[in-house]
Amino acid sequence: MPEAARAQALHRWRVLRPHLHDGVPLPRAAGEAGVALRTAQRWLTRYRADGLAGLARRARADRGTRRLPEQLRLLIEGLALRPPGPSAAHVHRIVVDVAKHEGWPVPSYATVYTIVRGIDPAMRTLALDGDKRYREVFDLIHRREADRPNEVWQADHTQLDLWVIAPSGKPARPWLTVIEDDHSRAIAGYAVNLGAPSAIQTALALRQAIWRKSEPGWHVCGIPDTFYTDHGSDFTSQHMEQVAADLKIRLVFSQPGKPRGRGKIERYFSTINQMCLPTLPGYAPRGTKDRAGQAKLSLAELDAAIGRFIVAEYNQRPHSETGQPPQARWDAAGFLPHLPDSVEQLDLLLLTIAKPRKVHPDGIHLFGLRYLDTSVLGEYVGEAVTIRYDPRDVAEIRVFHDEKFLCRAICPELAAQNIGIKEISAARNARRRGLTHGLTERASVVDRLLAVHQPPEPVPAAPQGEPARPTAPALKLYRED
Structure with missing residues (x-):
């Protein structure tokens, strides 16, 4: 029973209580409560038939419906669902003209506004925002959580909100590749790179995730049952298919353009951007002015900082959804992870x-x-x-x-x-540029000194007895022809 109806029923029951429990005549009880006797008699009849529920006001059978032709209601809704979504006032003006022409009752603005407001939000989103937005908001999602560690691993990439110094000496924004265990939310492996996501970055992160870690507090390892990724080319490559077949991993891809169920790893990226990067030099959150000039860290230093954050903080702090630290939740299962026979075998499969x-x-x-x-x-x-x-x-x-x-x-x-x-390539390029500069400098010195100290070429003397002939002008003049 709705709260308002329940309050109303209790009020009417209090009017009837002196008559029901204390033997007070009904006319006297109704008069003291200020209720007409006929009304009190009707309440008493309904209470004896249906109890307290009978005292609640009965809803009208036609509540929520309007005495408008069905075609007029559909017209109002159809106009409101035309992109880009007109105002209720605009819809009302059009509906008034159509209703007069068709001989229908003319609806008031309040009626049109109420009908427009009552349109199903899913229908409104599909009509005005498109199919993609509708799927994001209203499609049913099966957000399954793995029952045990290493049952499902997720992988994804993100470009970090931070500037580092590249081997070339210029600032650059690095990319982070992360592999997360779905059950525990523990990070199994990661890779930091300057280049865009590629198969080698994924393979290197997966190699670290699968093999035993050298860090004493980082126990996550083993071959997962399922590897869930988006539809990026680095994840769907033939090499990854071969790796999955050799390691007996089931590859699962989200649909292109529909990365559903990937909120767990996206949440970790938010954690990195909010809790790890702000403490590092070169941090540049989106929407701020360019801070490339503040870059101080090398890629190796950033790699080490993210590794420390994962091992010492993220994997050890209770997760808001599971209530347990990711590393402790992964360890709690007490299982033996399945590992390759050797790191050499793993390298043979993963290093592309x-x-x-x-x-x-x-x-x-x-x-x-x-x-x-x-x-x-x-x-x-x-x-x-x-x-x-x-x-x-x-x-x-x-x-x-x-x-x-x-x-x-x-x-x-x-x-x-x-x-x-990249360090070797940068060193080679720097060495080559230095040598080229040296050659250019030496060549210019040689040309300059030779031009100064080289004796001028002798001018041939004119034959005796003949006057020297004047040098012909470089520009031919017609008057001398």
């Missing part, structure tokens, strides 16, 4: 950058560098091999022969450093 090379007597050549392993490669001099490497650290490469892992080869010049391809 593979190049054929030949083993030379002085090692393997890559990026103008030399990679050595005296214990194994000496037996394969002259043989064709396949090398695989992590683009974030090319101080070491992995060497395969006939799909069999041979060894790790080290570049002596980079052995104690973590140097990526």
Whole structure:
């Protein structure tokens, strides 16, 4: 019973109570309450028949309906649903003219306004905002949550609201790739890059997510049952299909242009932008003026800062939806994650950058560098091999022969450093620019000095006995012809 109807029934019951419980005659009880006797008799009859519910005012059977022709009501609604959505006053003016012409009762402005306001919001959204907006707001969503850790992992990319210093020395906004466990909300892996999302970024983040972590408080690892992503080209590549088949992972993609059910990982991106990045130099939230000049961090420093935030803060803080810290919720299941046999096997599947090379007597050549392993490669001099490497650290490469892992080869010049391809490329370009500048400078000095110290060319003397002939003018004048 609605609250208003219930209050009304209680009021009428109080009028009848002296008669029902105290034996007061009904005319006296009605008179003391200021109610007509006939009305009190009608209330008493309804109370004895239906109890307290009988004392509530009965709703009219035609409540909510209007005595308007159905075609007139449809006309009002149809006009209101025409893009871009006219005002009720505009609809009323048109309806008045049509109603007079058709001989229908002319509705008041209040009636038209009430009909317009009563249009189904879903119908209004579909008519005025389009099919896409309707699906976002009114389509039914099955927001399923995984029952256990590693049942479903989600992955996505975002461009961070922060500027860093690129290897070239210029400021740039980096991209973040994240892999999240659906059940625990724990972050399983991530990758920070300057380039747009690509298959290699996804593979590197997935490699970190699957393999054991070196950080003592970060236990999330293993091969997931399902990998849920959007329809980006990096996720739908043939390589990812092969990886999923080899690791027995089920790939699930959201429909193109309809990223439904991806709010969990989008929420994590908001957390990064609100809780991690504002503490770092170069933070530039959207809508603020350009802050590229405030960039101070390198990409490696940003990578380390995000890693610390994930391990020490995000994975340890209770989640608002689950009520548990993500890492604790992942650990609570007490299960043994399924892992590849070795990190070499995982690299063979995930690292997409593979190049054929030949083993030379002085090692393997890559990026103008030399990679050595005296214990194994000496037996394969002259043989064709396949090398695989992590683009974030090319101080070491992995060497395969006939799909069999041979060894790790080290570049002596980079052995104690973590140097990526972009750093090497930037260093090479800087070196080349320096050499080019040096050549240009030296060439200009040579040209200038030779022009000063070189003796002038002698002018041939005119033959004796003949006057020197005047030099002909460069411009031909007709009067001298």
